[in-house]
Amino acid sequence: MLNHQQLYADYKQHLQKIADIRYSAAVLQWDQETYMPSGAAAIRAQQVATLTALAHEEATSTVLGDWLQQLKEVKELTIQEQKNIALSLYDYEKQKKYSNAFVKKLSQVTSTAFQSWVAARKQNDFTIFEKDLDTIIQLKLQEADLLGYEQHPYDALLNDYDRGATVADNDLYFATLKEELTPLLKHIQERPPINDDFLKQNYPKQEQWDLGMELLGLMGYDLHTGRQDIAAHPFTINFGNTDVRITTRIDEQDLTNMLFSTIHEGGHALYEQGLLSENYGLPLGEYSSIVVHESQSRLWENNIGKSLPFWEFYFPKLKARFPNQLQKINVTPFYKAINKVAASFIRNEADEITYHFHVLIRYEIEKALLSKQITAKDIPAVWNEKYKHYLGLTVPNNALGCLQDVHWSHGSFGYFSTYSKGTAMAAQLYATFLIDNQSAKEKVTEKEMWKLLSWLRVNLHTFGKYYNTEELCKHISGEGLNVQYLMNYLKNKFLDIYK
Amino acid sequence: MLNHQQLYADYKQHLQKIADIRYSAAVLQWDQETYMPSGAAAIRAQQVATLTALAHEEATSTVLGDWLQQLKEVKELTIQEQKNIALSLYDYEKQKKYSNAFVKKLSQVTSTAFQSWVAARKQNDFTIFEKDLDTIIQLKLQEADLLGYEQHPYDALLNDYDRGATVADNDLYFATLKEELTPLLKHIQERPPINDDFLKQNYPKQEQWDLGMELLGLMGYDLHTGRQDIAAHPFTINFGNTDVRITTRIDEQDLTNMLFSTIHEGGHALYEQGLLSENYGLPLGEYSSIVVHESQSRLWENNIGKSLPFWEFYFPKLKARFPNQLQKINVTPFYKAINKVAASFIRNEADEITYHFHVLIRYEIEKALLSKQITAKDIPAVWNEKYKHYLGLTVPNNALGCLQDVHWSHGSFGYFSTYSKGTAMAAQLYATFLIDNQSAKEKVTEKEMWKLLSWLRVNLHTFGKYYNTEELCKHISGEGLNVQYLMNYLKNKFLDIYK
Numbered sequence: 001m002l003n004h005q006q007l008y009a010d011y012k013q014h015l016q017k018i019a020d021i022r023y024s025a026a027v028l029q030w031d032q033e034t035y036m037p038s039g040a041a042a043i044r045a046q047q048v049a050t051l052t053a054l055a056h057e058e059a060t061s062t063v064l065g066d067w068l069q070q071l072k073e074v075k076e077l078t079i080q081e082q083k084n085i086a087l088s089l090y091d092y093e094k095q096k097k098y099s100n101a102f103v104k105k106l107s108q109v110t111s112t113a114f115q116s117w118v119a120a121r122k123q124n125d126f127t128i129f130e131k132d133l134d135t136i137i138q139l140k141l142q143e144a145d146l147l148g149y150e151q152h153p154y155d156a157l158l159n160d161y162d163r164g165a166t167v168a169d170n171d172l173y174f175a176t177l178k179e180e181l182t183p184l185l186k187h188i189q190e191r192p193p194i195n196d197d198f199l200k201q202n203y204p205k206q207e208q209w210d211l212g213m214e215l216l217g218l219m220g221y222d223l224h225t226g227r228q229d230i231a232a233h234p235f236t237i238n239f240g241n242t243d244v245r246i247t248t249r250i251d252e253q254d255l256t257n258m259l260f261s262t263i264h265e266g267g268h269a270l271y272e273q274g275l276l277s278e279n280y281g282l283p284l285g286e287y288s289s290i291v292v293h294e295s296q297s298r299l300w301e302n303n304i305g306k307s308l309p310f311w312e313f314y315f316p317k318l319k320a321r322f323p324n325q326l327q328k329i330n331v332t333p334f335y336k337a338i339n340k341v342a343a344s345f346i347r348n349e350a351d352e353i354t355y356h357f358h359v360l361i362r363y364e365i366e367k368a369l370l371s372k373q374i375t376a377k378d379i380p381a382v383w384n385e386k387y388k389h390y391l392g393l394t395v396p397n398n399a400l401g402c403l404q405d406v407h408w409s410h411g412s413f414g415y416f417s418t419y420s421k422g423t424a425m426a427a428q429l430y431a432t433f434l435i436d437n438q439s440a441k442e443k444v445t446e447k448e449m450w451k452l453l454s455w456l457r458v459n460l461h462t463f464g465k466y467y468n469t470e471e472l473c474k475h476i477s478g479e480g481l482n483v484q485y486l487m488n489y490l491k492n493k494f495l496d497i498y499k
Numbered sequence: 500m501l502n503h504q505q506l507y508a509d510y511k512q513h514l515q516k517i518a519d520i521r522y523s524a525a526v527l528q529w530d531q532e533t534y535m536p537s538g539a540a541a542i543r544a545q546q547v548a549t550l551t552a553l554a555h556e557e558a559t560s561t562v563l564g565d566w567l568q569q570l571k572e573v574k575e576l577t578i579q580e581q582k583n584i585a586l587s588l589y590d591y592e593k594q595k596k597y598s599n600a601f602v603k604k605l606s607q608v609t610s611t612a613f614q615s616w617v618a619a620r621k622q623n624d625f626t627i628f629e630k631d632l633d634t635i636i637q638l639k640l641q642e643a644d645l646l647g648y649e650q651h652p653y654d655a656l657l658n659d660y661d662r663g664a665t666v667a668d669n670d671l672y673f674a675t676l677k678e679e680l681t682p683l684l685k686h687i688q689e690r691p692p693i694n695d696d697f698l699k700q701n702y703p704k705q706e707q708w709d710l711g712m713e714l715l716g717l718m719g720y721d722l723h724t725g726r727q728d729i730a731a732h733p734f735t736i737n738f739g740n741t742d743v744r745i746t747t748r749i750d751e752q753d754l755t756n757m758l759f760s761t762i763h764e765g766g767h768a769l770y771e772q773g774l775l776s777e778n779y780g781l782p783l784g785e786y787s788s789i790v791v792h793e794s795q796s797r798l799w800e801n802n803i804g805k806s807l808p809f810w811e812f813y814f815p816k817l818k819a820r821f822p823n824q825l826q827k828i829n830v831t832p833f834y835k836a837i838n839k840v841a842a843s844f845i846r847n848e849a850d851e852i853t854y855h856f857h858v859l860i861r862y863e864i865e866k867a868l869l870s871k872q873i874t875a876k877d878i879p880a881v882w883n884e885k886y887k888h889y890l891g892l893t894v895p896n897n898a899l900g901c902l903q904d905v906h907w908s909h910g911s912f913g914y915f916s917t918y919s920k921g922t923a924m925a926a927q928l929y930a931t932f933l934i935d936n937q938s939a940k941e942k943v944t945e946k947e948m949w950k951l952l953s954w955l956r957v958n959l960h961t962f963g964k965y966y967n968t969e970e971l972c973k974h975i976s977g978e979g980l981n982v983q984y985l986m987n988y989l990k991n992k993f994l995d996i997y998k
Contacts, residue, residue, distance in 0.1 A: 020549035027546075028526050035534075039724035040742035043779065047526075047738070050519035054553065225538035239546070243539035280542065 004074040008081060011067045012282065015088065018058045019281030023239035025051040030245060033231045049107070056103065060095045068092055080284055083466055087283035097146050106143075109135050110411045117409035124399040126380050133408055134376040137369050140413050144370065154370040157414035161290040162421065163468040167367060170417055173483055174360050177420070180487045182390075184494060185353055188341045191498040196337035201325045203255045211321055212248055212262040218314075218446055219266050219300060220453040221246075222273055234261040236268035236297075240280055244272040255322075256338055260301050267300030268293060270453060274461025284464040290415065291469045291481075294422020295429060296456070302352055302423065303430040303489075304452070308335050310444040336497055343391040345400040353490060355423070357390040362405070362416040370413065421481065425473060428485035429460070432477040503573040507580060510566045511781065514587065517557045518780030522738035524550040529744060532730045548606070555602065559594045567591055579783055582965055586782035596645050605642075608634050609910045616908035623898045625879050632907055633875040636868055639912050643869065653869040656913035660789040661920065662967040666866060669916055672982055673859050676919070679986045681889075683993060684852055687840045688891075690997040695836035700824045702754045710820055711747055711761040717813075717945055718765050718799060719952040720745075721772055733760040735767035735796075739779055743771040754821075755837055759800050766799030767792060769952060773960025783963040789914065790968045790980075793921025794928060795955070801851055801922065802929040802988075803951070807834050809943040835996055842890040844899040852989060854922070856889040861904070861915040869912065920980065924972060927984035928959070931976040 028048050036044060058064070068089045071077065077085065113132035120129035144153035152167040159165060213228065231247035238244040246265040251257040271293060279285030287293050304310050308331075311318075315331040326334070341351045347358035365382055368374045374382055383402040384395040395401040407415050433455055434440060440448040459476050470480045527547050535543060557563070567588045570576070576584065612631035619628035643652035651666040658664060712727065730746035737743040745764035750756040770792060778784030786792050803809050807830075810817075814830040825833070840850045846857035864881055867873045873881055882901040883894045894900040906914050932954055933939060939947040958975050969979045 016545075017549055020546040021553070023542075024523050024527060024546050024550055027530055028523060031526055031530065035726060035728075037722060037724050037726050037742055037744075039721070040738065043522075043739040043741050046515075047519040047523050050516055051523055054520070222538070223536060225536050227534060227536050229534075239539065240542040242542050243536055245536075 002076075004071070004076055007067055007071055007074070008077065011064070011071060011085070011088070014058065014061075014064055014067070016281035018055050019240070019285075021051055021055040021058065025055070026237055026239050030237050030239075033233075033235070034229045034247065045111070052107075056095070060092065064088075065092055065096070080466070084282045084284055087465055091283070094147065097148075098143075102139075102142070102146070106136075106139050106411060109139060110409065113409040113411075114406070117403065117406065121399050121403040124397050124403070126398045126403060129403065129409070130376050133379075136408065136411050137376055137413075140411060141370065141372075152367075152371070154367055154414065157370070158417065159414075161412075161414050161418050163289055164470060165291075165414075165417070165421075170363065170421075173421065173424075173481075174363060174417075176483050176487070177356055178360060178390075181353060181356055181490070184491060185341070185343075185357075188353065188494060188498045189343075193342070194336045194340040194497075195333070196340045198325065198329055199255050199337055200253055201255075202252055203322060203325060205250050205252055207321060208250045208252070208255070208258045209248075211318070212258055214317075215259075215263060216246075216266045218449055219263070219270060220450060221266050221269055225273055226269055228262075234265050236265045236272065238269075238272040241272055241275040241277055241285070244269045255325075260305055260338075263305040264297045264301040267297035270300070270456070271296040271461055274453075274457045275464055276462055279464055282464075284466055286465050288463070288465050288467060288472055289469045290418040291421045291425060292460070292472060294418050295425035296422075296460075298423040299426035299430055299456075303426055304444060304449070306339055306352065307444065308332075309440060309442055309448075311335050311338075312443050313445045339493070339497055341494065341498070343393055345387070345393060345395060346404055352423075353494060354391060356420050359416050359420040361386040361390060363420075366413050366416065421469075424483050424486040425469065425481055427489040428473060428477055428482060429456075431485050431489070501575075503570070503575055506566055506570055506573070507576065510563070510570060510584070510587070513557065513560075513563055513566070515780035517554050518739070518784075520550055520554040520557065524554070525736055525738050529736050529738075532732075532734070533728045533746065544610070551606075555594070559591065563587075564591055564595070579965070583781045583783055586964055590782070593646065596647075597642075601638075601641070601645070605635075605638050605910060608638060609908065612908040612910075613905070616902065616905065620898050620902040623896050623902070625897045625902060628902065628908070629875050632878075635907065635910050636875055636912075639910060640869065640871075651866075651869070653866055653913065656869070657916065658913075660911075660913050660917050662788055663969060664790075664913075664916070664920075669862065669920075672920065672923075672980075673862060673916075675982050675986070676855055677859060677889075680852060680855055680989070683990060684840070684842075684856075687852065687993060687997045688842075692841070693835045693839040693996075694832070695839045697824065697828055698754050698836055699752055700754075701751055702821060702824060704749050704751055706820060707749045707751070707754070707757045708747075710817070711757055713816075714758075714762060715745075715765045717948055718762070718769060719949060720765050720768055724772055725768055727761075733764050735764045735771065737768075737771040740772055740774040740776055740784070743768045754824075759804060759837075762804040763796045763800040766796035769799070769955070770795040770960055773952075773956045774963055775961055778963055781963075783965055785964050787962070787964050787966060787971055788968045789917040790920045790924060791959070791971060793917050794924035795959075797922045798925035798929055798955075802925055803943060803948070805838055805851065806943065807831075808939060808941055808947075810834050811942050812944045838992070838996055840993065840997070842892055844886070844892060844894060845903055851922075852993060853890060855919050858915050858919040860885040860889060862919075865912050865915065920968075923982050923985040924968065924980055926988040927972060927976055927981060928955075930984050930988070 025048050028044060028051070032041075032044055032048075068085060071085045072089060109132060113129070113136055116129045116132045120126055140157060141153060144156040147156040147159075149156040155166045158167070158170065216228065217223075225242045226244045226246070229245065229247050230249060232249065234246070234248050236244070236246045246262070246269050248258055248262045248265065271287060275285050275287070277285075311331050311334060315334055318334075319326045319329070339351065341353050343354050343357075344350060347355065347362075350358055361383065364386065365374075365379060368382070369376075369379075379402050380398055387393045387395050387401070405416075407413075433452060437448065437451055437455075440452070460472060463472065463475075467475055473479065473481045524547050527543060527550070531540075531543055531547075567584060570584045571588060608631060612628070612635055615628045615631045619625055639656060640652060643655040646655040646658075648655040654665045657666070657669065715727065716722075724741045725743045725745070728744065728746050729748065731748065733745070733747050735743070735745045745761070745768050747757055747761045747764065770786060774784050774786070776784075810830050810833060814833055817833075818825045818828070838850065840852050842853050842856075843849060846854065846861075849857055860882065863885065864873075864878060867881070868875075868878075878901050879897055882897075886892045886894050886900070904915075906912075932951060936947065936950055936954075939951070959971060962971065962974075966974055972978065972980045
C-alpha cells in the first residue's frame, strides 16, 4: 500500500470510530425517548455526556489534525477523497476553536435551561426561563466571536445549520417571502373559510398506526433498515444508513396530526437511508445541511402529501379505512380541508402559508438578540407584537407564544430559518422533478413515488455532504436556491383552493 | 480536600466513565436483541466493538494503574473504599495480562464461531463448528497460562465466573451431587409418571404477558427502573441499577415456558435493582459472582415459583385468568405437573433433578478438554455417552445434543457449573430465610415475597462485590456453600411428590 493510501485508510478508520461513538450516543437518545424507564434519566444523561465527550476528544485529537494536514497536500486522492479531507479539515479546525471549558459551560447551561424551559412552559411563566436563556445568548455571542464572521455575528451561527448562509442572504430571502405572501394571505383571509370538521372526529389509534405504516411503505421507507415507534414528539434518528428510525404520535381526535408528521419524518428517513454505506463516518456519508434535510421532509409532506394528485390516488384507500368518518366526503373537500389556511399560534401545526410567518418572526427575534438590539427579557413583548403585526393574532399567553419551541433551550440559534428555506428548496426540487415527470401533475401513485425517490437518490441523497445547499440546488436545477419556486407553487395552489 | 480524597475521587470518576461506556454498549446489545432492524447487524457489531475496545483501553490505562498503586497504601480509606481499591487492582492486573493481540484474536474467533455454531446447529452438523471450537479451546488454554493457576488450567477459567472456584472444589461438589441424586432419580423413575398435559394447551399470548407482568409486580420488580420486552431468548441486562431490563418469550402452546423464564429473569433483575446507586461503576456496585447471580434467579424460580406454598396462594388467580384451560385442575395436580421429573435432551427445559446432570456432563467435558484428554472432535461421542450413562437417553442428533448451548461459541468455558452451584446456593439461602420466616413454609403471599426481597436486599444485594460466593454464604448462613441444603430440599420435595 502506498504511503498516502495508508494515511487515508488511517484517517477513514479514525472517522469511523468517531461515528461509532456518536451513533452509540444516538441509540441511547432514541431509547431515552421511546422505551427507557423514567428512573433511568439521571444516569442516562451521564452516559450520553461521557460518549459525547469521548467523540469530541477523538474529533479534536492531534493525530487526526496531523493526518489531515498531510492528506490535504496529496494530489493522488480521488475528487471524493479530497472532498472528504477538505470537509474534515474544516470541521476539525472549527471544533478546535471550542475550548473544553466553553463546551462544558454550554453543555451545563443548556442542560439546566432545558429543565427551566419545561417548567416555564408548564407554568406559563417566562421569567423561570429568562435567566438561563440570557446566559445562553451571551454564550452564543461568545461562540460567534470564537468562530469568527465577516459581517454579522449571527452568520457564524447560521452556518452551523446551513454552510455558507448569511444574514444578508436570509434578509433578502425573507423580504421576498414577506412581500409576496402578505397579499396572498390577505386574499385568502377574505374568502369564505374551509370546513375541516370531519378531520377532527375519532380516528382510532391502531387504524391510524396502520395508515402511517402503509404510507411509509408507499414512499419507499425500508423497514429492513428502519422502524417506527411511538414517542412524545415525532423525530427521525439514525445510527448509520442501515438503521434509520422514526417516531410518531397519534391524536385519536385528529387525523392530520399523525398523517403529516409521519410523512414528514418519512421524508427525513428516506434521505438518511439513501446515503452510501461505503461512506459511513465520512463527510460524504452525511447529509448536506439542515436546509437540505428539511427539503426532503417538506417535499414529501407538502408537495406530495398535501397535493391533489396524491389524494386522487390515495383518497379511496383512506376512505375504505375510515368508511364512517369519511362517508360523505369526496376528494376535493378533503384536499381543501387538509390545506385550510388559518392564522394560529403554534408553528408546527401551521398551514403552508402562515408557516413562513412563524419562521420569519423567530428569525427576526434571533437577529435582534444577536445584534444586541434586544435581550432575553424583551422576547415576550416583541414576540406578541410580531404575531399581531404579521398574523393579526393576540397571543393569549407565553406557552402559546414564545415558550412553544424547545430550540433556544438547546442553544440552537440559527435553526429556524432552515424550516422555511428547506420548504423553498423542496418546491424548487419538485418543480425540477416535474419537468421530466409530467404524469405526476395528474396523479401520484406508487409508480410516481418510486420515480421521485429514485430521482432524489441519484440527484441528491448519494452525494452526502459533497455539495452545500446552494451547490446542490445548482447541481440539480441549474440555479441556486430561488424562493420564486416556492412563491409560484403557493400562489398556484392556494389561489386555486381559495378561488 | 486531602490528597488521598482527591486521588480516590479521580479513581471513582475514571471507573464511572468505564461503566458509562460499558453500559452504553449494553444498551446497544439490548436494542439488537429487541427492536433493531435486521439490516443494521453489521454496523451495530462494529459499534459495539468500538465501545468495548474503548472500555478496555480505559480499564488498562497507565494512569488508573498508578492511582490504584498509590491508593492501595492509603490507610485512611474506609473499609468499603479499601475493598473497591483491592478489587479494582485485582481486575486491573488481570486485564493487563491480556495482550491486545490476544483480545483481538479471541474476539475474532468467537465472532466467527458464533456464526458457525448457528449454522452447525441449524444443519445439525457438528463438523461445521468443530474447527472454530478447536481454535477457541486452544485460545482458552493459552488464556489459562496467561492468567496463571496453581493446580489445573481450568481453575483460571472457573475463576472468571466464580472468584476462587477450583476444579478440586467443583469435583467434590459434583461427586456429592451425583452420589445423592442418582438414587433419587432412580426412585422417581420407578414411580408412575405425572400428568402435565393440561400445561400444553393454548394459553393466549396477551394473557400470558399479563400474567408475567403481574408476577413480576408481586416479586417487587420495579418498573420505574425496569421494563420487559419480547426477545428470541429470555435475558436480563442492566445499564446501572436504575435501568434493569428483562426479556421473555411466549409459547402459546406451553404455559410453563414463559412462566418460569419470567420469574427466573425477574430474580436476576431484582438483584441488579438492589445494588446501590452510590456505588455506580465501582466493584461494590456490581454483582458478586455468576454463582450468586444464578442463586437469585433460581431462588425465585424454584424455591418460590415451583413451591406448593406459593401456588396455595396464587393458583386461584391463575385459574381465574385461564378458567377454561384449568377448569378441572386443583392446586395439587398443578403443583405436581410443574414439578414433573423426566429425563430430556435440553438443559434449559429440565426439571429440578435432571438439570444438575445436564450441568455435570458439561463440566466433565470442559474439564476433559482443558486437561487435553479429549479434543473438540471427540465431543459428540463423549456427550452422547454421558447422556446415556447419567440420564439413560439416546441422543438422536447433535442439535438436541452437544450443539444446544451457545456458551462455547462465546468462549465461555467455566460458566456451566455456576448454574448448578447457584441453585445450591439458592437452597441454602432459602433455608436460612425460612428459619426466621416460618409462615412462608405454609403459604407464600405478597407479604412473604416482600419479606424475602427485603431480606435479600439487606443480606445480599446491597453488598455488591464485597464478598465472593463463599464469603457471602458464610456471612448469611454461617457456613460456606454447602450442597447438602440442595440435597435436603430436593429429597424432601420430590420424595413427597413421588411418594
